[in-house]
Amino acid sequence: MLYDTVIRNGVIATATDVFKADLAITGETIAAIGATLPPGRREIDATNRLVLPGGVDVHCHIEQLSGGGLMNADSFESATRSAAFGGTTSVISFAAQHRGARLSTVVEDYAALARRGAVIDYGFHLMVANPDQQTVEHDLPALIEAGHRSVKVFMTYDAVQVSDQQLLDVMLAARGAGALVCVHAENHGVLKWMSERLVARGYVLPKFHAVSHPRAAEVEAFHRLIAFSELLDQPIMIFHVSTAEGAAVIRDARGRGVKIFAETCPHYLLMTAQDLDRPGLEGAKWICSPPQRTAADQEALWRALALGDLQVLSSDHAPYRFDSSGKLSAGDNPTFKQMANGMPGLELRQPLLFDAMVSQGRMGLSKFVELTATAPARIYDLPGKGSLAIGADADVAIWNPERRVTLANDLHDNAGYNPFEGRTVTGWPETVLRRGEVIVAEGVINAAPGSGRLLLRPAGEATRPTGRLSAEFDPARNFGADLY
Numbered sequence: 210m211l212y213d214t215v216i217r218n219g220v221i222a223t224a225t226d227v228f229k230a231d232l233a234i235t236g237e238t239i240a241a242i243g244a245t246l247p248p249g250r251r252e253i254d255a256t257n258r259l260v261l262p263g264g265v266d267v268h269c270h271i272e273q274l275s276g277g278g279l280m281n282a283d284s285f286e287s288a289t290r291s292a293a294f295g296g297t298t299s300v301i302s303f304a305a306q307h308r309g310a311r312l313s314t315v316v317e318d319y320a321a322l323a324r325r326g327a328v329i330d331y332g333f334h335l336m337v338a339n340p341d342q343q344t345v346e347h348d349l350p351a352l353i354e355a356g357h358r359s360v361k362v363f364m365t366y367d368a369v370q371v372s373d374q375q376l377l378d379v380m381l382a383a384r385g386a387g388a389l390v391c392v393h394a395e396n397h398g399v400l401k402w403m404s405e406r407l408v409a410r411g412y413v414l415p416k417f418h419a420v421s422h423p424r425a426a427e428v429e430a431f432h433r434l435i436a437f438s439e440l441l442d443q444p445i446m447i448f449h450v451s452t453a454e455g456a457a458v459i460r461d462a463r464g465r466g467v468k469i470f471a472e473t474c475p476h477y478l479l480m481t482a483q484d485l486d487r488p489g490l491e492g493a494k495w496i497c498s499p500p501q502r503t504a505a506d507q508e509a510l511w512r513a514l515a516l517g518d519l520q521v522l523s524s525d526h527a528p529y530r531f532d533s534s535g536k537l538s539a540g541d542n543p544t545f546k547q548m549a550n551g552m553p554g555l556e557l558r559q560p561l562l563f564d565a566m567v568s569q570g571r572m573g574l575s576k577f578v579e580l581t582a583t584a585p586a587r588i589y590d591l592p593g594k595g596s597l598a599i600g601a602d603a604d605v606a607i608w609n610p611e612r613r614v615t616l617a618n619d620l621h622d623n624a625g626y627n628p629f630e631g632r633t634v635t636g637w638p639e640t641v642l643r644r645g646e647v648i649v650a651e652g653v654i655n656a657a658p659g660s661g662r663l664l665l666r667p668a669g670e671a672t673r674p675t676g677r678l679s680a681e682f683d684p685a686r687n688f689g690a691d692l693y
């Protein structure tokens with residue numbers, strides 16, 4: 210029997226093991242992993258290379274209309290192409306509802322865009338901004354049951370935020386249908402109050418964006434959200450943790466048995482609020498929410514990742530060009546409040562983290578694989594993704610651990626700038642396979658737009674309540690009142 214492809218003589222890494230072996234592919238899946246496998250129609254020499262699962266980036270905004278009505282800079286084609294160049298082979302992006310839009314239509318629209326452009330496999334978070342009765346009682350459960358097993362809500366941003374009551378509605382609907390609830394958690398009132406005072410006094414430069422998001426706003430929203438999770442016994446994912454205090458709140462809640470997950474992103478580990486402080490409006494390129502914080506926060510986040518308090522590393526890819534179509538859409542003298550939030554991150558998420566974790570020795574190869582591929586695939590129930598195992602999808606990235614690259618303004622997304630330009634990293638994904646097909650080799654991509662596939666997800670472990678309802682939430686049992 211002849212395999213389709215054999216990747217030979219590499220060092221294979223999973224979230225638990227690192228070992229030298231050949232890896233064979235038949236069709237779209239991994240057929241064998243072993244010491245000396247028989248030949249394949251195609252042989253890939255991986256001597257002195259690492260053979261890793263393709264990265265799984267579960268937080269990226271692609272071809273998405275922002276709350277402010279601004280289209281982000283990427284199409285599914287440009288975003289997923291850039292992901293592939295960085296060794297990432299699966300994404301979860303957002304089907305983003307706006308007020309007045311019907312969620313089921315929104316999902317159809319985003320799915321059509323992805324079907325046309327995506328070059329890697331993709332799933333959707335159901336982003337709810339209009340939790341009316343039709344959404345909460347009909348569309349949301351139906352879409353969850355159809356395999357979109359995660360819901361996203363914002364606790365801030367005027368155009369998309371949900372109230373506490375609405376958040377509870379969405380969480381209860383997710384609980385009924387079986388979905389993880391992902392949340393952008395910052396206190397809306399604090400952000401508004403701070404930014405209005407800053408702008409009124411003329412503090413409008415990009416660096417004041419960081420000032421306008423006090424760390425207490427994150428801490429307060431985490432506490433409130435966790436209280437809701439505890440009340441309803443509904444699992445949640447806290448997006449983009451940025452502060453030491455926020456990580457501590459999560460650790461504390463997990464310690465008392467609340468089922469919550471959390472992520473952080475490369476920019477919170479590798480940047481600080483100083484990155485916003487540049488001449489003129491230049492700092493707008495680094496505006497994202499929550500903002501970058503301090504070196505002490507970086508250390509606390511690394512520690513939280515090492516301890517398992519945070520389980521996922523995502524990019525929060527949200528590309529806007531540094532021109533009137535994006536960051537500078539509000540005219541000549543914009544305030545930080547009018548500048549689109551977000552940075553491109555899909556392409557460099559893995560190279561930056563490989564360098565920080567593996568090359569600089571912070572955590573090691575298996576932890577890198579776990580945080581950037583295996584854990585996100587498990588928590589979000591992406592079938593066949595995130596690990597190298599027999600029967601799994603043959604999504605493979607072959608890394609040269611010695612290659613040094615000075616990052617330039619040459620990313621394959623459409624943001625037009627690289628927020629990490631000028632840094633040097635060691636370790637680079639040179640060859641990338643998606644379901645057995647070589648899609649990146651020698652700096653060239655070969656993947657047809659639309660060849661990526663929609664990932665529908667079963668209701669997995671992360672979506673399941675613990676089964677320990679708080680007394681208040683179970684009035685039927687306690688008081689004979691049927692509220693749900």
Ligand code: DUC
Pocket residue numbers: 270393496497498499525526527550551552
């Ligand atoms: N913040 C968000 O909440 N979403 C997209 C990007 C960002 O910076």
Ligand code: ZN
Pocket residue numbers: 347351
């Ligand atoms: Zn229906």
Ligand code: ZN
Pocket residue numbers: 393448449498499
């Ligand atoms: Zn967010």
Ligand code: ZN
Pocket residue numbers: 268270525527
């Ligand atoms: Zn985001």
